[in-house]
Amino acid sequence: MVLRIFGMSIIVTVLSLVVAFLYGGPTALALAAILGILEVSLSFDNAVINATVLQRMSEFWQKIFLTIGVLIAVFGMRLVFPLAIVWVTAGLSPVRALDLALDPPEGDAPYFPNGEPSYETLLTDAHPQIAAFGGMFLLMLFLNFIFEEREITWLSWLERPLARVGKLDMLSVVVAGIGLVLTAELLTPADERATVLLAGMLGMIIYIAVDGLGSMFHTEEHAGGPSDLVKATGKAGFFLFLYLEVLDASFSFDGVIGAFAITSDPIIIALGLGLIGAMFVRSITVYLVRRGTLAEYVYLEHGAHWAIGALAIILFISIGVHVNELVTGLVGVAFIGAAFISSVLRNRREDDQEVDSKREPTPVG
Template identity: 50%
Template sequence: MLRYFGFSVGLTAAALVTAVWFGGPAALLAVAVLGVLEVCLSFDNAVVNAKVLRRMSPFWRKMFLYVGIFIAVFGMRLFLPIVLVSVTAGLSIPEVWDLALTDSAAYAENVEAAAEAIYTFGGIFLLMIFLNFLFDEEREIHWLAWLERPLAKAGKLPYLAIVIALAVIYLGSQLADDDKYATVLASGLAGLFTYLLIGGLNELMEAPEADEGADDISAEGRSTGSGTATGTATKAVAGAGLAAFLYLEVLDASFSFDGVIGAFALSSDIFVIALGLGIGAFWVRSLTIYMVDKGTLDQYRFLEHGAMWAIGFLATIMILELRFHISEYVTGLTGLLFILAAVASSVVTQRREQSAEPVGDAEVVEEVGAGRR
């Protein structure tokens, strides 16, 4: 376990010591609570990360773990809010940075003023992930079969997820204040465009397709030389890894938005917030690697389903927060409940299958939660 979580434990201890030195017991409490909150909000993020990461090469896994963590902590949780405030408040980035250092209360107000743009962008991006999971016709395993099966069949309708996302963007614009109407529309469309762009790049440079292409090329390679085939396949795999890496970073940003805004309820100090959310980000990274290496998604067949439903819930909450205030604790705990319910269903189903398997018979009677596989 130390192999996976030892670094996160050490970093957590260092962050807590820094918090005490920097701001005393109050900062220590804020950092600790923010770290726990971030893990709760992003546990489903770790599950989805693991699904993508297990298809990536060792090189891109290391990039995600070592380079991605710095992007997650300093880019997404420290610098990105500054950029968003700069855009929405019409201030330069140096001005916003100076504001964050010298007048944390005013900086917090500006971050909250940018909440509509943040919530809509992140909410629509997460919603598209959830909808494309629901409308996946090729998915064979269903957790809530009574609901997931009909929705999967509805996936035959072209562009259904996009149509729903556009409808939600319009609904969000109606929920927001009149002066935020254009902001919500622009941010929602930006979230949708970002998802489609990264998803398109991912499909275009998908590694399995690259392998097929490599086989075709290698058939010709006997006369033209195998170097061309190998080089083409390598570029394709590298491209797929880059697209997946970008997808994971945007996904992480979308999950972090709710935590960044909610963090100001505990502290207006950007360094305290970065320490607390950074702890959570490191634990999520460690958990992702652990699940990939241990094959957790295969062991708990409904874990991905629980994570996706948690993502759908989070996306809904982010849109509703354009009008209503919903506690981050409610969001985090509800997402965690989805995960725990999925794990429990996986364990119960696996035990039921094992008890139903006749001695000496390799056939397994597979009953899946509320339905069948």
């Protein structure tokens, strides 16, 4: 089963490394491998969230996500998306943006000799609005999860009070809006505030729109994402697919920005982040679904959402203060790891209780 799920990712990884070697020699091969590892480490919580949605989709839409969705993730989010940001924010033509990406200044300098900013510089300059958009989308996802009352809680001392407070209608919108305003006022340069506010509002609108479209075809509501639909098909499956792609976009930009600390070559970034990293994230998602891991380790979903909440806050903070990508990755791993350990301990307690109940003598008469 493991080989069947991860086989394609392994093949793609080998081919990508070969292409990287042919493209730029041993250095390019090493960089592509490092970027692949970076993407998987940053996106493991994304895989857990993907699995919670994917398991509610029909087999047809699961295949769409694992085929067309991979192409969108590889070429759309890791290659075209950064280029499109440069087109829009810098007012360049698509051809010129591609030229800048493929032909950086000597020594990876931030500017060309004529004073024109490099592709990396233009993309980094667009970070505030992208961080605001992605941060708001992820924050809405997190808040809708923790404000929903549920039978199983992980951090019960915190999740249960938040669920009680969450009975107030539209509380997630209120909290997210306050967070956006505080970010704009306290962390954003004055000349960027309007842009950050607009981008954050767009992130909120996109989340509400996708969630609302999903709820039109629901049979059972689910917090933390579009409405839960068992084996969703047709339009419901499409909206769950759309939700996953927007979620992937919110996650991917942080990885793209982090990749520039390693290399500014878009081809190597596409090979490492896209083909290697995105393929393995997809395989991990499928593995979680096929093995029923989320049902067996019930706190993983909670840990992933807390990791998403932390990532949203980090994205907001990064608008005004640089946050090392290693911190972002470690925070997510810490939440997922803690949730996994808690799930294992919970399962052991339940097994021990079951054994003890079987050992109790049956009353006579």
